[in-house]
Structure formats: C-alpha cells, structure tokens
Amino acid sequence: MDTMTQSAPLPFPSAWRDRHLLDLERLQAAELFAILSTAEQLKALTDGCRRKISLLSGKTCANLFFENSTRTRNSFSLAAKRLGADTVEFSSAGSSVAKGETFVDTAKTIEAMGVDWVVTRHQTPGTPHLLARELGCSVLNAGDGPHEHPTQGLLDILTILQHRGPRDWQSASLDPSQLLAGMTVAMVGDIAHSRTARSNIWGLKSLGADVIICGPPTLVSPRWEEIGFEVAHRLDDIVERCDVLNLLRIQFERQQTRPFPSVREYAALYAMNGDRMRRAKSDILIMAPGPINRGVEITPEVADGPHSVILEQVTNGIAVRMAALWLLSGASDIAASESNPPR
Amino acid sequence: MSRPTPTLLQPIVIDGGRIVDPANGVDRIGRLLIIEGRIAELDPCDGDCPGDAYWIDAQQRVVAPGLVDLGAELRQPGREEDETIQTGSNAALAGGFTSVLCCSNTNPVIDSAAAVELVTQIAQRLGGVRVYPIGCLSKGREAAQMAELAILAEAGAIGFSDSPRAMPNDALLKRALDYCRMLDLPIFDRPEVPGLAEGGIMHDGQVSLVLGLKGLPTEAEDLAVARDVRLAEATKGRLHVGPVSTMGAIDMIGRVKSRGVPISASVCPQNLHGSDALLRSFDSRFKVHPPMRSPAHVESLQQAVADGTIDAIQSGHMPRAREKKGNDLDLAPFGAATLETTLAATLTDMIRTDILSWSRAIECLSTNPARIAKLDAGTLGKGAPADVTLIDPDAAWTVRPSEFLSRCQSSPMEDRELFGRVTHTIVGGRLLFVRVEESTAVV
Numbered sequence: 001m002d003t004m005t006q007s008a009p010l011p012f013p014s015a016w017r018d019r020h021l022l023d024l025e026r027l028q029a030a031e032l033f034a035i036l037s038t039a040e041q042l043k044a045l046t047d048g049c050r051r052k053i054s055l056l057s058g059k060t061c062a063n064l065f066f067e068n069s070t071r072t073r074n075s076f077s078l079a080a081k082r083l084g085a086d087t088v089e090f091s092s093a094g095s096s097v098a099k100g101e102t103f104v105d106t107a108k109t110i111e112a113m114g115v116d117w118v119v120t121r122h123q124t125p126g127t128p129h130l131l132a133r134e135l136g137c138s139v140l141n142a143g144d145g146p147h148e149h150p151t152q153g154l155l156d157i158l159t160i161l162q163h164r165g166p167r168d169w170q171s172a173s174l175d176p177s178q179l180l181a182g183m184t185v186a187m188v189g190d191i192a193h194s195r196t197a198r199s200n201i202w203g204l205k206s207l208g209a210d211v212i213i214c215g216p217p218t219l220v221s222p223r224w225e226e227i228g229f230e231v232a233h234r235l236d237d238i239v240e241r242c243d244v245l246n247l248l249r250i251q252f253e254r255q256q257t258r259p260f261p262s263v264r265e266y267a268a269l270y271a272m273n274g275d276r277m278r279r280a281k282s283d284i285l286i287m288a289p290g291p292i293n294r295g296v297e298i299t300p301e302v303a304d305g306p307h308s309v310i311l312e313q314v315t316n317g318i319a320v321r322m323a324a325l326w327l328l329s330g331a332s333d334i335a336a337s338e339s340n341p342p343r
Numbered sequence: 344m345s346r347p348t349p350t351l352l353q354p355i356v357i358d359g360g361r362i363v364d365p366a367n368g369v370d371r372i373g374r375l376l377i378i379e380g381r382i383a384e385l386d387p388c389d390g391d392c393p394g395d396a397y398w399i400d401a402q403q404r405v406v407a408p409g410l411v412d413l414g415a416e417l418r419q420p421g422r423e424e425d426e427t428i429q430t431g432s433n434a435a436l437a438g439g440f441t442s443v444l445c446c447s448n449t450n451p452v453i454d455s456a457a458a459v460e461l462v463t464q465i466a467q468r469l470g471g472v473r474v475y476p477i478g479c480l481s482k483g484r485e486a487a488q489m490a491e492l493a494i495l496a497e498a499g500a501i502g503f504s505d506s507p508r509a510m511p512n513d514a515l516l517k518r519a520l521d522y523c524r525m526l527d528l529p530i531f532d533r534p535e536v537p538g539l540a541e542g543g544i545m546h547d548g549q550v551s552l553v554l555g556l557k558g559l560p561t562e563a564e565d566l567a568v569a570r571d572v573r574l575a576e577a578t579k580g581r582l583h584v585g586p587v588s589t590m591g592a593i594d595m596i597g598r599v600k601s602r603g604v605p606i607s608a609s610v611c612p613q614n615l616h617g618s619d620a621l622l623r624s625f626d627s628r629f630k631v632h633p634p635m636r637s638p639a640h641v642e643s644l645q646q647a648v649a650d651g652t653i654d655a656i657q658s659g660h661m662p663r664a665r666e667k668k669g670n671d672l673d674l675a676p677f678g679a680a681t682l683e684t685t686l687a688a689t690l691t692d693m694i695r696t697d698i699l700s701w702s703r704a705i706e707c708l709s710t711n712p713a714r715i716a717k718l719d720a721g722t723l724g725k726g727a728p729a730d731v732t733l734i735d736p737d738a739a740w741t742v743r744p745s746e747f748l749s750r751c752q753s754s755p756m757e758d759r760e761l762f763g764r765v766t767h768t769i770v771g772g773r774l775l776f777v778r779v780e781e782s783t784a785v786v
Contacts, residue, residue, distance in 0.1 A: 126671070227553070
C-alpha cells in the first residue's frame with residue numbers, strides 16, 4: 001500500500017541551473033551528473049514499501065502529449081505522483097487541437113490553469129523550445145520528433161552507470177566527464193528517425209564513453225563522422241568490442257520511403273541474436289528503449305536473456321523523471337528569485 | 344513630417360550626393376536634376392536648375408538608380424492577411440525599391456489577362472512603387488499545360504514563372520522556353536527537384552542532422568539548375584534562374600555562362616548573410632526558401648555575386664501572417680519580410696566588408712534586375728525615368744520587424760544591427776518616401 005511520508009528535502013545540486021529540460025546536447029557533464037545522482041537518491045527513497053514522498057506536494061504537472069505514448073506518459077505521471085504532485089493529462093485527440101487550435105495556444109490554456117511543469121511530446125523537432133519561449137512554467141521535453149528525448153537518454157545512461165560505472169559513481173569527487181571513460185556503447189538501428197539516439201549520443205559523449213553509430217547508410221548519415229562519432233554499417237564489424245548495445249526500433253511510421261529492401265534483410269544484418277551474443281563480450285549489456293520489435297532488432301532469446309536490462313530501463317525512467325521534476329522545481333524558484341530579488 | 348514635400352512633378356535637385364550609376368560608369372559626388380519625371384541633367388549648374396525646384400541636400404548620401412526587385416510576393420488578391428499591394432508597396436519604398444516584380448502565386452493565380460490587369464490597376468491607383476506582374480508559366484500553376492503566355496504578355500506580364508514552386512515538368516519548361524523566344528520575355532525558375540526536397544524544412548547538413556529536422560538537400564537545387572541551364576542552352580530561350588543558394592548551382596551557372604549562354608541568376612539576402620546554424624533556435628523566422636545553407640555555401644554565394652556569376656540580389660520577400668509563422672516548424676510556412684532589409688544587409692555584410700564595391704552592389708540591386716526584366720529603369724542616364732533612391736550609408740539601425748511597413752513581421756534579421764538606411768525614394772520624379780531621422784513617411 002502506498003504511504004505518504006514527510007521527507008527532508010533533497011538539496012538542489014548546484015550544478016543544475018536551467019528552468020527547462022529540453023535536450024542533452026547542451027548539458028555539461030556536471031549537469032548530467034546532477035540529474036543522475038539525484039535520480040539514484042530518489043529511487044532509493046521510493047523503493048520498497050514507501051512509494052510516495054511529499055517533496056512536491058501542492059505542485060501540478062501537465063502532460064501535454066500530441067503524439068501517442070504509453071511508457072513515457074505513464075512514467076512521467078507516476079514520477080510526479082510519487083513526489084506528491086498532481087497531474088493533468090492532455091491528449092490532442094478529441095481536444096481543441098482537433099478543432100484547429102494551435103499547440104502553443106493549447107499549452108498556454110493549460111498553463112493558465114496553474115501548472116508548474118509542462119511535459120510535452122510532439123512530432124515536430126523544436127516544439128519544447130518554442131514552448132519554453134512562450135510559457136512561464138518549466139518545460140520538459142518528452143520527445144520532439146526525431147530530435148531528442150532527454151529523459152530516455154538519461155535513464156539509459158543511469159542504467160549503464162548502475163551496471164558498468166565505477167562502484168562509487170555517485171561520489172562528488174569523481175570527474176563526471178570521465179564516468180564512462182573506456183566504455184564503448186553502440187547505438188544500432190534507425191538513427192535517422194531516433195530521438196533516443198540523438199539524446200544518448202550527447203549524454204554518453206559528455207560522460208566520456210566511446211559511441212558507435214551503427215545502421216545501414218540510409219539510416220546513418222556519414223555526417224555523424226564529420227561531427228566526431230564512429231560510424232559502422234555492419235553490426236558484425238563492431239559487436240565484439242562493444243560493452244553496451246542499445247538496439248533501436250525501426251520507426252516505420254516516420255519513414256516516407258523504405259530505407260532497406262526488406263525487414264528480413266535488415267534483421268539478418270542488424271538483429272542481436274544468439275549467434276552474435278556468443279561473439280560479444282561476456283558482460284555485454286543489451287538495451288532497448290522500447291517498444292521492441294521481436295525478431296527485427298532483437299530476438300526473443302536476447303530480449304529476455306540475462307544480459308538484457310530492458311525492464312530496468314523502464315524502472316529507472318521513473319527515477320530520472322522524478323529527478324528532473326525536482327531539479328526543475330528548484331531551478332525555477334532560483335531563477336525567479338534571481339530575476340525578482342526580495343526587497 | 345517636418346519638411347515641405349514637392350508637389351507632383353515639381354522639379355527636384357538632388358545636390359551634393361555620391362552618385363552611383365553603374366549603367367553609365369558614374370561614381371562621384373555630383374548633382375542630379377529631375378524635371379517632369381525624368382532625369383534631366385547630371386551636374387547641372389545653378390542657372391540650369393528651375394527656380395521652383397525642390398532641393399534635397401544629399402551630402403553624405405549615396406544617390407542610386409531606384410532598386411528593382413526581381414520577385415516579391417504581394418499576396419493580393421486572396422492572401423491579404425499576409426500582405427496587400429499597398430503594404431507591400433510601402434515596404435518596397437522604405438527599402439529603396441522603385442520597381443517590384445510581383446509573383447504569380449496570388450489567389451486566384453495570375454494566369455489570366457484579368458488577373459494581370461487587376462494587379463496592375465490596383466498598383467497604378469495606389470500610385471506607389473511600380474508593380475510588374477509575373478504571369479504564371481503553367482495554367483493554374485499546375486505544371487501540366489502552358490498558360491496563355493502571349494495573352495498574359497499583352498495584358499502586361501513582364502515574364503513568366505510558377506515560383507516559388509519549382510517547375511517539375513521538364514518538357515513543359517522546354518516548350519515554354521522555346522515559345523517565349525517570340526515574346527522575348529524571360530522565364531524565371533526557382534530551381535528545385537520536388538521529389539528530393541519533399542518535406543524539407545532547412546538545409547540538409549550537419550545542423551539538420553543533429554536537430555532531427557528534415558533537410559532540403561543541395562542536390563535538389565543543383566539538379567534543377569543543371570536541367571534549367573541545359574534547356575536554356577538548347578532552346579536559346581531567355582532564362583533567369585533563382586534565387587539560388589548552393590555551390591553546385593553557382594558552378595553550373597558559371598560553366599554555362601562561360602560558354603556564352605545568356606542566362607542570368609539571382610540570390611536572396613538571407614542566403615548571403617546567415618547560415619543554417621541560426622535554425623538551432625528552432626525559430627520559424629529562419630525558415631525561409633531557399634533555405635539558409637552552411638557557411639561554405641554562404642561564402643561561395645558572396646564570391647559569386649562579387650565575380651559576376653550571379654547577376655542580381657533579389658529580396659525574396661515572402662510575407663506571411665504572424666499567426667502562421669507562430670506555429671511549430673512543420674506547420675509554419677516558409678517566408679519572411681525582406682524588402683525593408685535587403686539593401687542594408689547588402690551594405691552591412693558585403694560593401695562594408697569590401698566584398699562588393701558600391702557600384703557592383705547597385706548593379707546587382709538595380710541595373711542588372713532592370714536589364715533582366717527589360718524595364719526602363721536601373722539607370723540615372725539623361726532622359727531615363729526619374730526612379731532614384733537616396734541612402735545614408737552610415738546610419739546604424741536595429742531591425743525591429745514590428746516597425747516594418749510590410750504587414751509581415753517575421754524577419755531573419757530581427758534584432759541585428761545593420762548599416763544604411765534609405766532616406767528618400769523617388770518614383771517617376773515623385774518623392775514617395777522620406778525618412779527624416781526616426782520619422783518615416785510614405786508621401
């Protein structure tokens with residue numbers, strides 16, 4: 001049974017100053033560390049029988065989802081509730097958006113009802129940035145088209161740290177930019193349409209990991225190499241030196257033309273299967289942001305096997321989102337007090 | 344307005360300014376006399392100036408032939424929420440333009456004599472900037488069948504285009520280039536292969552890759568330019584290709600020109616002054632067409648203007664209402680108000696940086712566009728229509744779209760400090776725009 005207990009507030013890590021969480025590309029290692037370590041603390045606080053704490057009671061989180069979502073939406077909702085906040089749920093289907101209202105006006109209307117955070121998902125890159133300019137409350141990006149999905153990137157990184165990071169990775173004495181040094185992480189699959197990839201690569205790079213971007217040339221641009229990432233077009237070429245494989249779903253719904261001849265051919269080249277597992281490092285981590293297409297990017301024996309941390313990723317998602325809400329609530333207050341100093 | 348204004352067709356003396364007239368090889372301090380709407384004399388002595396002349400002290404100013412824009416959307420009839428011929432004319436005058444070629448994408452489109460005459464008559468009644476309609480190249484702008492080009496020409500169309508939509512029908516373009524030889528009128532094509540550009544929002548490059556925004560690849564423009572110039576060469580038709588934005592386009596235009604094929608090309612100021620990095624803000628004011636490209640393309644375009652590969656700088660004025668531009672990037676239309684910043688942007692980023700001389704800049708903004716459109720404009724030669732623009736080259740100002748005379752308030756130059764402001768715009772000997780310090784007036 002859920003219980004509500006009064007906890008001593010967590011400190012706001014001084015590294016976190018922003019009012020919004022829009023992307024990982026522009027976050028420094030110290031900021032990433034602030035969220036990740038806060039997430040770990042909050043996860044510990046809400047584990048076991050004590051599911052709810054009242055850190056954010058009296059505050060309200062609005063979930064504005066203009067695209068379908070199951071896990072992210074529920075994860076944000078649960079995160080807010082576990083911290084004692086109220087939630088407002090919005091879906092574009094059947095709303096005023098369907099009547100022609102712009103999404104900015106819709107967001108402003110919801111904000112006018114008195115919310116502290118707007119969590120938004122939209123099919124167009126940059127929409128959270130637009131809302132951040134238009135709204136007074138904090139904005140959290142829950143996925144903007146193929147651009148970024150910062151909390152997904154953070155929960156992936158948190159999962160890697162828990163399994164493969166330094167034992168004392170939460171220690172403030174470590175250099176956050178070296179937390180994942182020596183670790184090789186491959187993002188495999190539909191990079192072109194993946195917001196998860198675009199958040200992971202920046203976060204992983206900031207924490208010192210070597211990132212490989214792997215997929216067919218029609219889904220992995222050579223420009224990634226110009227930007228400084230290793231690109232591979234065959235999973236077989238890299239599988240033996242990877243510490244982590246993050247297997248991305250082929251997003252058929254975002255593709256205007258089929259970027260490979262057949263699903264069968266794609267699976268032959270890129271699916272993580274038993275044969276490739278036998279060639280991989282013995283402690284390899286298998287991740288997937290979900291939903292997964294069994295038999296396409298991952299076979300059932302791997303998805304359900306001992307190296308898979310797919311369900312742990314889901315659990316960590318709530319912790320990361322709790323941390324984001326908590327830090328943004330503080331950053332928001334700090335920003336407000338700085339712009340309106342007490343008389 | 345604190346100063347008296349001249350009565351209609353009162354003689355005007357513009358005294359002491361730096362007269363830049365590339366058509367006549369003039370670039371020196373001098374005096375200009377205007378009588379009965381025409382240039383009467385360069386450097387008249389005091390005795391030649393009529394006693395009732397209206398004198399304009401042009402010291403520290405540049406006196407140039409009125410600017411000619413090769414393509415601005417005026418949006419009337421049918422899209423008056425974006426712009427009207429009145430507001431577009433006012434914006435043009437404030438930007439130093441005295442002639443504007445009006446794009447055919449009104450609603451209804453300009454594919455009939457009636458539509459040509461409607462635009463012309465509204466503009467004439469307003470008595471502002473000279474407006475020359477471009478007729479549709481294809482009937483209904485549907486790229487299936489040639490519009491009635493000769494009838495459109497008879498009604499006053501000065502060229503043909505479906506721009507800003509590219510012409511996807513190769514055979515139709517070839518036929519039209521062939522057909523137009525008898526009319527001796529140009530075809531303006533905005534080069535882009537639609538299939539390669541479909542759904543694109545910004546330049547296809549590193550920035551679009553990181554932002555996850557669908558790109559407009561350079562090859563979409565390069566292939567279309569290759570087709571266009573090859574068809575112009577084959578038919579000997581009059582082709583103006585533009586606005587262009589890529590190194591590949593410049594390369595092909597240069598190669599064909601070196602073979603003596605008389606094509607012409609233009610570029611928009613936003614492609615000369617800003618790169619795709621500006622879209623990192625996800626701000627729709629930078630969603631323009633052609634898209635802002637990478638810095639390497641920008642630099643190549645600037646050089647191509649300087650070395651003559653590109654003939655003209657056109658505003659690319661695509662006004663769109665605020666409620667449209669306020670939407671997310673997918674839904675926000677391409678476009679911006681550029682008539683009022685084209686000259687200042689050119690001055691700031693190309694003249695003050697020594698990429699262009701004043702003479703070459705005026706050639707690109709006035710002399711060459713007038714030649715391409717076969718207009719009696721673009722010169723301060725004796726007897727020419729008195730279309731004159733006076734510019735204070737040292738005036739520094741910050742772009743505030745809310746102060747634009749255009750109905751559109753979206754500008755990729757917003758908040759930029761630019762140098763150079765138009766102080767007077769004279770059309771046919773009539774002083775139609777005056778800016779005195781911070782006061783602006785369309786007379």
